[in-house]
Amino acid sequence: MFEGPVQDLIDAFRKLPGIGTKSAQRIAFHILKSELEDAEKLADAITDAKKKVAICDTCFNVAEGASCLYCRDPRRDTSLICVVEEPPDIIAVERTNEFRGRYHVLGGHLSPMDGIGPDQLRIRELIARVGSDEVSEVILCTNPTVEGEVTATYISGLLKPLAVKVTRIASGLPVGGDLEYADEITLGRALEQRREV
Ligand SMILES: [Zn+2]
Numbered sequence: 001m002f003e004g005p006v007q008d009l010i011d012a013f014r015k016l017p018g019i020g021t022k023s024a025q026r027i028a029f030h031i032l033k034s035e036l037e038d039a040e041k042l043a044d045a046i047t048d049a050k051k052k053v054a055i056c057d058t059c060f061n062v063a064e065g066a067s068c069l070y071c072r073d074p075r076r077d078t079s080l081i082c083v084v085e086e087p088p089d090i091i092a093v094e095r096t097n098e099f100r101g102r103y104h105v106l107g108g109h110l111s112p113m114d115g116i117g118p119d120q121l122r123i124r125e126l127i128a129r130v131g132s133d134e135v136s137e138v139i140l141c142t143n144p145t146v147e148g149e150v151t152a153t154y155i156s157g158l159l160k161p162l163a164v165k166v167t168r169i170a171s172g173l174p175v176g177g178d179l180e181y182a183d184e185i186t187l188g189r190a191l192e193q194r195r196e197v
Helices: 004-014 021-033 036-052 087-096 123-132 146-162 184-192
Strands: 077-084 101-105 137-140 165-168
Touching: 004 021, 077 087, 077 123, 087 101, 087 184, 101 123, 123 146, 137 146, 146 165
Parallel strands: 077 101, 077 137, 137 165
Antiparallel strands: none
């Protein structure tokens, strides 16, 4: 619809999650109207993040080095592990102020239709962590969606033989929604009322 670089920019934004054609056009033209310096800052922020941001060796959250800020923090309770699907879910849990343990990021949920089985997620790493660390409880905090529930059930089956307490956040969260969109009071209550599975 537009010539060369303009269309390339629109196409690049359209590939982002939640951005349709109209939004992509709006962002692209906003950038074209802005100062070159601002556009360069944005481009630098993207390449900088790609170059500097690593994955935590322990929990697979995003990190600036080998360990993320939660794994580095000595005040956090190492006996509690909260299992989430993606890094933004950690922010949702942190906002509740109900959890002072550590995290484990699966990298998604089980979805056989999309070719995502247990080997595509960080499940093996979780089992290894629970087996070697002094973990007393694993809280399954996957999304309240069908896939999230299936993933939680699958993991709890694997953890059972390890003699660790396994809990699931209480229902009451909007079903089908993502954790990251839940308000902190509702999610805080779901955490507090977690039940053993
Ligand atoms: Zn970490």
